Amino acid sequence: MSNKESLSWNNLDYTLLPFIKRAIEAYDFEHLTPVQAMTIPMLSSNRKDVIVESYTGSGKTLSYVIPILERCVRDYSYETLKDTDLPHNGPRLKKPVNNSFHTMIIVPTRDLAVQVEKVVDFILSFYNDKSTVVPDDDEKEEETFYNAPKTLLLVGGDKKQNMNEDLHKYKTSKPHILIGTPGRVLEFLKKPIVNTKECAYLILDECDRLLLDPSFDKDIQQILFILPKQKRTGLFSATIKDPKFLVTKTAMRNPFKITVNALNKPKELTLKYVLTKTNNKLNQLLAILQKSEYKKCIVYMSSANEVTYFHKVINQFVRSIKDNQLFYKFPSGKELPIYSMSGKLTNQQREKSLELFKNDTISGKSVLLTTDLTSRGIDITDVDLVVHFDAPTTPEIFLHRSGRSARGGKAGNALLFLQEDTKELGYLDFLKIRYGIDLEEIYCNFDIDGYYDIKQLYKWVLKDRLRFDESVSGFVSFINGYRAHSLQSIFKANSINYLKLAELFGCIRFPKSPEVDAFLKDYQKLDCYFDDEQREHITAIKEKNGWFVEKFNMDDYPYSDKTREEKRLKELEENKKNKQSKSKKPAETVAWSNKVESKEKRQERKKKLVEKREIIVQEMKRKAIEDAENGVKSDYKDDIEEDWKAMVRSSKKQKKSDNDFFGDM
Numbered sequence: 100m101s102n103k104e105s106l107s108w109n110n111l112d113y114t115l116l117p118f119i120k121r122a123i124e125a126y127d128f129e130h131l132t133p134v135q136a137m138t139i140p141m142l143s144s145n146r147k148d149v150i151v152e153s154y155t156g157s158g159k160t161l162s163y164v165i166p167i168l169e170r171c172v173r174d175y176s177y178e179t180l181k182d183t184d185l186p187h188n189g190p191r192l193k194k195p196v197n198n199s200f201h202t203m204i205i206v207p208t209r210d211l212a213v214q215v216e217k218v219v220d221f222i223l224s225f226y227n228d229k230s231t232v233v234p235d236d237d238e239k240e241e242e243t244f245y246n247a248p249k250t251l252l253l254v255g256g257d258k259k260q261n262m263n264e265d266l267h268k269y270k271t272s273k274p275h276i277l278i279g280t281p282g283r284v285l286e287f288l289k290k291p292i293v294n295t296k297e298c299a300y301l302i303l304d305e306c307d308r309l310l311l312d313p314s315f316d317k318d319i320q321q322i323l324f325i326l327p328k329q330k331r332t333g334l335f336s337a338t339i340k341d342p343k344f345l346v347t348k349t350a351m352r353n354p355f356k357i358t359v360n361a362l363n364k365p366k367e368l369t370l371k372y373v374l375t376k377t378n379n380k381l382n383q384l385l386a387i388l389q390k391s392e393y394k395k396c397i398v399y400m401s402s403a404n405e406v407t408y409f410h411k412v413i414n415q416f417v418r419s420i421k422d423n424q425l426f427y428k429f430p431s432g433k434e435l436p437i438y439s440m441s442g443k444l445t446n447q448q449r450e451k452s453l454e455l456f457k458n459d460t461i462s463g464k465s466v467l468l469t470t471d472l473t474s475r476g477i478d479i480t481d482v483d484l485v486v487h488f489d490a491p492t493t494p495e496i497f498l499h500r501s502g503r504s505a506r507g508g509k510a511g512n513a514l515l516f517l518q519e520d521t522k523e524l525g526y527l528d529f530l531k532i533r534y535g536i537d538l539e540e541i542y543c544n545f546d547i548d549g550y551y552d553i554k555q556l557y558k559w560v561l562k563d564r565l566r567f568d569e570s571v572s573g574f575v576s577f578i579n580g581y582r583a584h585s586l587q588s589i590f591k592a593n594s595i596n597y598l599k600l601a602e603l604f605g606c607i608r609f610p611k612s613p614e615v616d617a618f619l620k621d622y623q624k625l626d627c628y629f630d631d632e633q634r635e636h637i638t639a640i641k642e643k644n645g646w647f648v649e650k651f652n653m654d655d656y657p658y659s660d661k662t663r664e665e666k667r668l669k670e671l672e673e674n675k676k677n678k679q680s681k682s683k684k685p686a687e688t689v690a691w692s693n694k695v696e697s698k699e700k701r702q703e704r705k706k707k708l709v710e711k712r713e714i715i716v717q718e719m720k721r722k723a724i725e726d727a728e729n730g731v732k733s734d735y736k737d738d739i740e741e742d743w744k745a746m747v748r749s750s751k752k753q754k755k756s757d758n759d760f761f762g763d764m
């Protein structure tokens with residue numbers, strides 16, 4: 100990033116440790132980025148907590164990694180390090196005592212944790228200057244090499260026993276810096292062997308996600324209870340809406356706010372949008388992927404189900420195989436590697452996909468289909484195009500996704516797909532008002548019909564029942580994603596044209612869902628425009644009971660995978676038997692008044708349980724705060740869960756004995 104106004108590394112108001120300088124030289128970074136220039140001195144001084152908001156790709160990672168490495172080495176060095184006389188190689192370090200550690204870095208995803216660990220380890224690889232070894236020259240004094248600080252990655256794995264492995268590594272390698280995801284870090288910190296007393300730094304990268312997302316917040320609150328109060332905290336993100344709230348949540352003692360976000364985005368990032376018909380989105384995407392200029396492109400979809408399904412669809416239509424990789428072959432004959440990465444893959448598969456995409460330099464162009472799992476933090480500098488195939492559920496995610504391109508001062512584009520047959524155009528005004536961001540419209544004059552047609556898609560789906568299942572999952576997940584949108588006035592579920600949506604997914608019949616039922620019952624009531632052709636199409640499909648192809652018996656629709664098919668046939672057989680035996684039993688008739696009564700009872704019981712749970716939560720929270728104030732480790736979330744489970748168990752027992760009692764009568 101050649102930012103002329105920024106500071107040069109030699110002009111910092113203190114001298115960087117030589118190994119950090121060597122790493123920066125290897126990176127070939129001439130200047131500090133603005134966020135680094137402001138944050139590094141502040142955090143290194145060890146006097147301030149910082150809350151840092153700076154646009155995507157602006158170098159926030161190094162702005163906390165450099166200070167924590169500086170502090171760690173200075174704090175653990177046997178000698179006090181004087182800036183005027185720093186040892187060329189890293190100094191001899193003490194190991195953390197009594198199973199303690201120096202720094203905790205927490206990020207929201209495993210992939211990001213792996214990435215941050217790589218950055219830390221890269222810098223630490225310069226701890227000793229190996230080029231100074233002169234083996235054959237006896238006259239020169241040999242350099243003394245010492246061990247650099249160590250890191251430990253704390254992320255959930257595919258294997259259950261991983262925690263024991265982590266603890267073993269922790270005890271034996273004595274790491275100074277721990278990097279992980281909230282759930283795993285909490286589990287780790289709760290182990291009696293882990294001593295948190297010496298923790299001097301806590302970094303929460305993507306802090307708004309960690310502190311505001313309910314799925315992380317509880318874990319983070321417990322982590323904050325467990326870690327000592329006397330530590331420096333650093334909060335980092337490109338989007339911090341309410342800094343005061345985050346400061347209160349983290350109980351920072353001496354906070355300093357740093358903001359480098361005048362445009363809310365890197366100035367090198369160009370934002371555009373394209374209006375597209377829902378059923379033509381995939382063709383439009385393929386046209387853009389073929390005809391646009393880019394090196395690496397990330398395409399964001401709203402769910403893992405969608406990614407899985409569309410990855411298969413894309414690869415199906417004219418593909419070839421090279422070195423075990425699937426390539427999409429365009430009608431023009433040019434090939435393009437398309438990778439996919441979502442939560443449906445195992446950790447290993449995800450890592451592999453990301454690595455292949457990152458390192459793909461042979462094809463000239465490569466594409467990654469993914470979800471918001473990779474919307475934050477992931478740093479692949481060659482990405483110069485981001486496509487929002489489905490609009491993101493919050494405007495913050497829009498900035499994070501778009502910011503996967505135009506990183507480190509390079510130019511990049513982000514293209515938002517808006518469905519012209521919905522109310523999505525309103526999103527543009529919202530982005531303008533909320534973030535002052537203008538998106539320029541692009542008109543794709545590409546011939547977008549040439550990639551595949553719907554009949555081909557149906558034919559392909561009909562060949563394997565798994566494809567039908569996946570088309571339905573994709574369709575349903577899309578609707579769920581739409582319903583979860585934070586901007587409900589713009590992303591209205593009742594403005595979706597379900598007919599076109601079903602066509603996009605190649606659904607051979609309408610999936611069953613309340614939205615589709617309402618659509619088929621009275622589509623005219625929806626907030627959506629239908630032309631004559633579509634009206635006729637809907638009437639025809641209604642007459643066919645929701646089928647897009649000729650109706651057939653679903654029992655005769657096989658999986659091409661043998662084991663799956665055997666299982667299906669077995670289940671089908673069992674279902675038939677169960678139905679027959681049920682139809683023989685006379686139906687029990689229950690008085691309507693009894694049903695109503697039991698429904699009321701159920702509701703009352705539910706209400707009582709909710710009230711009891713709230714009492715337990717409050718009581719445990721109070722206890723946890725008390726414990727924390729007395730310096731005792733608190734396991735209050737676990738306790739609540741335990742108490743809650745015990746209560747549910749006893750309530751079930753009670754219910755069972757009630758039933759038994761009545762059964763006896």
Ligand SMILES: Nc1ncnc2c1ncn2[C@@H]1O[C@H](COP(=O)(O)OP(=O)(O)OP(=O)(O)O)[C@@H](O)[C@H]1O
Nearest residue numbers: 100128130131132155156157158159160476478507
């Ligand atoms: N001083 C610098 N000069 C040039 N490039 C830099 C400098 N510091 C970091 N970079 C590069 O800029 C890119 C983006 O850095 P980083 O991942 O830290 O951004 P970020 O601000 O954390 O972004 P995000 O908010 O998306 O997580 C990286 O490839 C990094 O190597």
